[in-house]
Amino acid sequence: MKNRKILSLGGLLVAVLLFIGINLASGPLLRSARLDLTQNHLYTLSQGTRNILKKLKSPITLQLYWSKGTARNLPGLQSYAERVKEMLQEYSVVAGPKLRLRTIDPEPFSAAEDNAVRYGLKGVAVGNQESLYFGLVALAKDGPRQVIPFFQQSRERFLEYDLTQAIYNLAHPKKPTVGLISAISMNGGPSPGHPYASGRPWMIMKQLRERFDVRPLGGNIKQVPKGVDVLMVVEPRALSQSALYAIDQFVLKGGHALVFADPLSESLPGHGMDSKSPAAESLLASWGVKLVPDKVVGDLGAALQVAVGGSSSSRVVVYPPWLSLDKDQMNGKEIVTSQLKRLTMATPGALETLAKVGTQVVPLIHTTSQAMLIPRQKVLGTERDPGQLLADFKAAGHPYTLAVRITGKVKTAFPKGPPVAAAAKKDTRGNKGQKKEQLPPQVMNSKGPINVIVVADTDLLEDRFWVQVRNFFGRQIAVPMAANADFTINGLDQLSGSPDLISVRSRGTYERPFTLVNRIQKEAAQQYQAKEQSLSAELKATEKKLNALQRQRGNAGATTLTAAQQKEVQKFRLEMVQTRKKLRAVQYNLRKNIEGLETALKAFNIFFVPLLIGFFAFLVWLLRRDRDRGYPG
Numbered sequence: 122m123k124n125r126k127i128l129s130l131g132g133l134l135v136a137v138l139l140f141i142g143i144n145l146a147s148g149p150l151l152r153s154a155r156l157d158l159t160q161n162h163l164y165t166l167s168q169g170t171r172n173i174l175k176k177l178k179s180p181i182t183l184q185l186y187w188s189k190g191t192a193r194n195l196p197g198l199q200s201y202a203e204r205v206k207e208m209l210q211e212y213s214v215v216a217g218p219k220l221r222l223r224t225i226d227p228e229p230f231s232a233a234e235d236n237a238v239r240y241g242l243k244g245v246a247v248g249n250q251e252s253l254y255f256g257l258v259a260l261a262k263d264g265p266r267q268v269i270p271f272f273q274q275s276r277e278r279f280l281e282y283d284l285t286q287a288i289y290n291l292a293h294p295k296k297p298t299v300g301l302i303s304a305i306s307m308n309g310g311p312s313p314g315h316p317y318a319s320g321r322p323w324m325i326m327k328q329l330r331e332r333f334d335v336r337p338l339g340g341n342i343k344q345v346p347k348g349v350d351v352l353m354v355v356e357p358r359a360l361s362q363s364a365l366y367a368i369d370q371f372v373l374k375g376g377h378a379l380v381f382a383d384p385l386s387e388s389l390p391g392h393g394m395d396s397k398s399p400a401a402e403s404l405l406a407s408w409g410v411k412l413v414p415d416k417v418v419g420d421l422g423a424a425l426q427v428a429v430g431g432s433s434s435s436r437v438v439v440y441p442p443w444l445s446l447d448k449d450q451m452n453g454k455e456i457v458t459s460q461l462k463r464l465t466m467a468t469p470g471a472l473e474t475l476a477k478v479g480t481q482v483v484p485l486i487h488t489t490s491q492a493m494l495i496p497r498q499k500v501l502g503t504e505r506d507p508g509q510l511l512a513d514f515k516a517a518g519h520p521y522t523l524a525v526r527i528t529g530k531v532k533t534a535f536p537k538g539p540p541v542a543a544a545a546k547k548d549t550r551g552n553k554g555q556k557k558e559q560l561p562p563q564v565m566n567s568k569g570p571i572n573v574i575v576v577a578d579t580d581l582l583e584d585r586f587w588v589q590v591r592n593f594f595g596r597q598i599a600v601p602m603a604a605n606a607d608f609t610i611n612g613l614d615q616l617s618g619s620p621d622l623i624s625v626r627s628r629g630t631y632e633r634p635f636t637l638v639n640r641i642q643k644e645a646a647q648q649y650q651a652k653e654q655s656l657s658a659e660l661k662a663t664e665k666k667l668n669a670l671q672r673q674r675g676n677a678g679a680t681t682l683t684a685a686q687q688k689e690v691q692k693f694r695l696e697m698v699q700t701r702k703k704l705r706a707v708q709y710n711l712r713k714n715i716e717g718l719e720t721a722l723k724a725f726n727i728f729f730v731p732l733l734i735g736f737f738a739f740l741v742w743l744l745r746r747d748r749d750r751g752y753p754g
Contacts, residue, residue, distance in 0.1 A: 422489030
């Protein structure tokens with residue numbers, strides 16, 4: 122018996138030691154083991170991110186600045202900070218020694234806080250005016266850095282993209298090269314027939330050059346030169362066929378493009394004259410979209426107000442073809458448009474999807490449902506009559522698409538070969554053996570899925586539709602009225618990255634609300650609101666009665682209420698007390714239902730789950746006992 126006790130105690134001691142040892146060893150041994158059971162796989166990195174991390178050539182250090190002590194009374198931010206930290210740890214696991222993670226608490230007046238300020242992190246004043254820091258500094262071995270000033274919870278679904286982009290930009294520090302193919306003079310200079318043109322470059326060009334290496338390629342190129350990361354094409358219907366062929370081949374070979382096409386360009390002399398261009402239509406059609414010809418979009422729900430008439434008879438009217446679009450008209454799930462608050466467009470077109478091509482067309486911007494297609498001729502020059510447009514306006518009852526993202530495999534828009542102007546031909550002037558520029562062999566099918574953004578407007582790029590340029594002591598200061606430049610830069614920024622970076626999409630949110638609790642609260646709130654409205658109506662009715670009694674008493678010269686009047690007041694007071702009791706009962710039932718649900722959840726977690734585990738353990742013990750005794754089964 123004594124020996125059995127000794128053996129039992131020895132076995133218990135061994136079990137405790139094994140338990141402690143396993144827990145201590147599990148950290149380093151299972152560090153790379155991952156099992157993501159969240160609904161939206163919040164902690165599972167996309168394949169694009171994994172590819173970028175595995176291709177890192179030089180070490181990168183990630184410094185997460187998180188004011189943990191300052192945020193002690195901010196549980197929501199603490200939870201989000203924990204998610205950011207855990208995702209960064211996942212990055213470190215995938216990248217291995219090429220990515221080092223440090224978490225720094227920049228306490229007030231410390232050297233760490235000085236570094237946070239020096240790196241450009243944004244401090245938010247909380248509590249007793251202490252600054253809370255929650256940002257990231259990514260440092261390369263040779264000095265360059267990328268900074269996320271503050272992790273905004275509003276960008277939670279784009280957390281992985283923001284982190285991956287910072288690492289990608291640090292690993293590829295060279296400015297992306299944007300090839301500009303434009304039929305509109307955006308770099309300044311004379312523009313005959315365009316009354317709004319100025320000699321200076323458009324402000325959008327200055328904004329682009331701060332972020333990209335912009336290379337104007339002209340409107341008659343035969344092929345896109347090497348070194349161009351992404352094309353920006355403005356008004357393809359006014360470009361030569363050779364330029365359109367060059368765009369087609371660039372995209373088929375894996376290049377990305379941001380295209381602004383417009384059925385009526387306010388920025389082009391003569392508004393582009395004719396809105397049709399068979400070659401440009403074929404190019405868009407090969408990608409799976411169609412720009413509705415000879416029609417512009419008007420939208421009463423987003424129409425701008427404009428001044429019409431002379432200086433003596435000027436009046437402000439609503440002009441449906443000029444639009445001011447807010448967040449409700451932008452795709453909040455797409456990185457390009459998710460953070461934009463306002464865009465302005467002028468006489469934009471409508472984009473339609475061609476299902477037979479088979480590409481994936483994702484709308485980025487759309488109108489309200491109070492929109493219609495307006496014949497192009499009605500908004501041209503002398504034909505433009507805002508009053509008549511309003512009188513003839515009939516909303517279609519559904520929105521129109523103004524900008525899209527296109528992905529998928531496509532075929533060339535020039536199945537019969539390059540256009541004659543672009544094809545290499547022998548010199549006919551007697552110079553035998555000499556040839557014009559030799560084009561590379563034509564690509565007939567895309568090597569992989571294309572990535573193109575098409576916008577049915579060019580006027581959003583022009584200064585007068587999005588920015589005010591002011592002269593401040595000889596220096597031009599841009600005061601944006603809309604986020605048109607941000608939209609353009611966002612599009613080029615994403616398209617200029619690698620396919621792996623572009624493949625990183627928005628993720629689900631970390632917050633998981635209790636839907637049943639919310640439903641109970643909403644139902645109770647509706648009941649409470651109905652009772653409250655009933656009480657308010659009774660109070661108003663009684664006030665009228667009391668006022669009437671006061672007037673009767675004043676007219677009669679009496680100083681006290683009659684017995685009948687006192688009875689009426691007492692009746693009101695009783696009704697008010699009863700109504701308040703009902704309100705308290707509704708509030709009590711609300712708390713009772715929620716507390717009952719909370720109690721049930723606690724009981725389930727505390728009792729049922731352990732009992733369930735114990736039941737399975739008991740079954741396993743029974744099976745093992747029967748097996749040891751030699752029973753079958």
